[in-house]
Amino acid sequence: MRIGLLGTGPWARMVHAPALSAHGELDFAGVWGRRTAAAKDLAERHGTHAFDDLDALLAEVDAVAVALPPHIQADLAVRAARAHCHLLLDKPLAATVEQGRAVVEALRETGVASVVFFTTRFQPEPAAWIAEQAARDWFTARAQWLGAVFTGDSPFADSPWRREKGALWDVGPHALSVLLPVLGDVRRVTAAAHGxxxxxxxxxDHVGGASSTLTLSLTAPPAAAGATVELRGEAGVTLLPEASQDAVAAYTRATDALLTAARTGRPHPCDAAFGLRVTEILAAAETELTRDTD
Incomplete structure (x- = not known):
């Protein structure tokens, strides 16, 4: 499969490009970015080509990996799908529900495959734990995803979209990607408040009858940063295990998932439709936060 990369920011440099260039079943065919010089530099580092014209790249590849802010990713994902490119997307899928629906509709029209990179879902230990817990009944869950992006030394501190959308949209998708397969879909967001x-x-409130609470932050003190998911029910108490693999290894597994979905035609559990559902829940929580502000 020939694949192109859209984006040249920290995540593209740290994860996407290294994983794509090292993958044995991929031809890393090129890089496109909004900053031409950055695209050329990233392409040179990984022995591929930089494209000034996005349509020229889309015409050369079978798939694209996207490492761009959600509002830009969604529009370009529609464009790429209509060019019949399979999509390896980042979370969140889109900045609005309407954008997310446009992506899913474009995929339905063209029949191309999609995978959204929810990091935890592609790390072996957490993925195995999620599958095991999904077979059990749980009473309640507590998810804390606390980052120090804006209080520590993070390469993402200059990210405009993270400053605008905040923790709800940046780390909220990670928490939901764990809770939804275990507790079932969210019936409604019953409350939300600022900290x-x-x-x-x-x-x-989940359709299976369980409830869960989320605490999400990008402004936690560095010493308090970390992620915890705790489930409680008749089986007792269990915690999401730590992952032994880094993000590059997880991204390689996400790429494998896209290859499989493209070859078989079977949707992956973390496809764009799942990404859209996560977006809808985030938007509902955002509505509740607006009420809290009012």
């Missing part, structure tokens, strides 16, 4: 900095608290 210190960009911290968000939310309460979710």
């Amino acid at each position: 210190p900095g960009d911290t968000v608290h939310a309460v979710l």
Whole structure:
């Protein structure tokens, strides 16, 4: 499969490009970015080509990996799908529900495959834990995803979209990607409130009868940063295990998933439709936060 990369930011440099260039079943065919010089530099580092024209890249590849802000990713994903390119997308799928629906509709029209890179879902230990817990009944869950992006030394501190959308949209997708397959879909967001900095608290009512709480932040003190998911039910108490593999290894597994979906025609559980559902829940939580502000 010939694949191109859209984006040249920190995540593209740290994860996407290294994983794509090292993959044995991919031909890393090129890089396109909004900054031409950055695209050329990234392409040179990985022995591929930089494209000034996005349509020229789309015409040369079978798939694209996207490492761009969600509002830009969604529009370009529609464009790429209509060029019959399979899509390896980042989270969140889109910045609005309408954008997310446009992506899913374009995929339905063209029949191309999609995978959204929810990191935890592609790490072996967490993925195995999620599959195991999904077979059990749970009473309640607590998910804390606390980052120090804006309080520590993070390469993402200059990200405009993260400053605008905050923790809800940046780390909220990670938490939901774990909770939804275990507790079932969210029936409604029953409450949401602001905490210190960009911290968000939310309460979710799941269709299976369980409830969950989220605490999300990009402004936590560095010493308090980390992710925890705790489930409680008749089986007792269990915690999401730590991953032994880094993001590059997880991204390689996501790429494998896209290859399989493209070859078989069977949707992956983390496809764009799942990404859209996550986007809808984030938007509902955002609505509740607006009420909290009012």
